[in-house]
Amino acid sequence: MSTKTSEVIGIFAAKGADKVHGAIASGLRDRIGSRHVIEGPKQTSVRLLASEGGTAYAGLYPRKGAVLLNIRLQSPPKSSCNSSTNSRSTSVNSHLPTR
Numbered sequence: 001m002s003t004k005t006s007e008v009i010g011i012f013a014a015k016g017a018d019k020v021h022g023a024i025a026s027g028l029r030d031r032i033g034s035r036h037v038i039e040g041p042k043q044t045s046v047r048l049l050a051s052e053g054g055t056a057y058a059g060l061y062p063r064k065g066a067v068l069l070n071i072r073l074q075s076p077p078k079s080s081c082n083s084s085t086n087s088r089s090t091s092v093n094s095h096l097p098t099r
Helices: 001-011 016-030
Strands: 038-041 045-051 056-063 066-072 093-095
Touching: 001 016, 001 038, 001 056, 016 045, 016 056, 016 066, 038 066
Parallel strands: none
Antiparallel strands: 038 045, 045 056, 056 066, 066 093
C-alpha cells in the first residue's frame, strides 16, 4: 500500500467513515475507470481528480460515520422545479451515513 493510499484511508478511518469512502471510490472506479479517479489527499479531505495533476471534480469530507460529498458540475443540473438560480457554479452535497 502506498503512502498516499494509507494517508487517504487514515483521513476517513479517523472518523469511522472509511467504508463509505471505499464504496464511493470503488463505485466511481467501476463506473468511469481507475485512470479518471485520482485521489488527491488534503489535510482534512480528499479531492477526486480527472487525471494526475488534473481538475478536481469532487471533494470527499469525512464526518463521524459518514462522508460529505461535494460534486462540481460543468453546468447546473436540469430540474423539474421552476426555480432559477443566480449561482454560476452548482454543488450537490450529500451526507451519506453508514449502516
